[in-house]
Amino acid sequence: MATFQHFPTPFHPFAPPPPPPPPPSPHVVPPPPPFHPIAPPPRVLPPPPPFHPIAPPPHVLPPPPPPSPDNGSTVIVVVFISFGGFFFAAFCCFALWCSIKRRKQKKMINETDIIRTDEHLRVKEAIVQGPNGPEVVVLSIEDDKHTQEEIIKNEKMETVHLHGKAKT
Numbered sequence: 001m002a003t004f005q006h007f008p009t010p011f012h013p014f015a016p017p018p019p020p021p022p023p024p025s026p027h028v029v030p031p032p033p034p035f036h037p038i039a040p041p042p043r044v045l046p047p048p049p050p051f052h053p054i055a056p057p058p059h060v061l062p063p064p065p066p067p068s069p070d071n072g073s074t075v076i077v078v079v080f081i082s083f084g085g086f087f088f089a090a091f092c093c094f095a096l097w098c099s100i101k102r103r104k105q106k107k108m109i110n111e112t113d114i115i116r117t118d119e120h121l122r123v124k125e126a127i128v129q130g131p132n133g134p135e136v137v138v139l140s141i142e143d144d145k146h147t148q149e150e151i152i153k154n155e156k157m158e159t160v161h162l163h164g165k166a167k168t
Contacts, residue, residue, distance in 0.1 A: 107155060108155070110156070111151060111152070111153050112152040112153075113151055114149070114151075116147070117145070117146070117147050118148075119145045119146075120143075121144075123139065124141075125138070126138045
């Protein structure tokens with residue numbers, strides 16, 4: 001590793017003084033070579049666009065065209081379409097509100113069935129003389145059934161609020 005004379009080394013706390021500069025040499029320094037600049041090629045710029053003077057706008061503006069005669073009907077159509085859309089949206093909101101309100105109500109239906117049954121049984125026995133003389137026994141059985149049904153309905157409406165408490 002080369003050590004420099006004017007920088008202290010890590011092993012020596014003090015560096016010796018720098019050596020004296022060398023004496024100037026007796027001969028003369030030759031002049032520098034002549035400067036020959038190499039110029040870049042000249043830039044070729046496109047020709048400027050031709051000058052076209054812009055005429056100032058005229059001070060007099062032409063009168064506006066007369067309004068078309070069908071402007072009034074256009075306004076009426078636009079107003080009716082706007083109101084129709086508004087009423088349709090209001091109707092949809094009302095239908096949604098009614099369906100939500102109906103869903104919150106609970107119906108409690110209590111049905112009571114009352115059934116009445118009436119049954120009659122008739123038995124008749126008859127002994128009849130036959131054509132050749134023997135006796136014949138004739139049995140006739142009548143079964144009479146009557147059924148009456150009565151249904152009693154009790155409907156109870158409950159309104160359920162958001163917090164789940166029922167109100168009757």
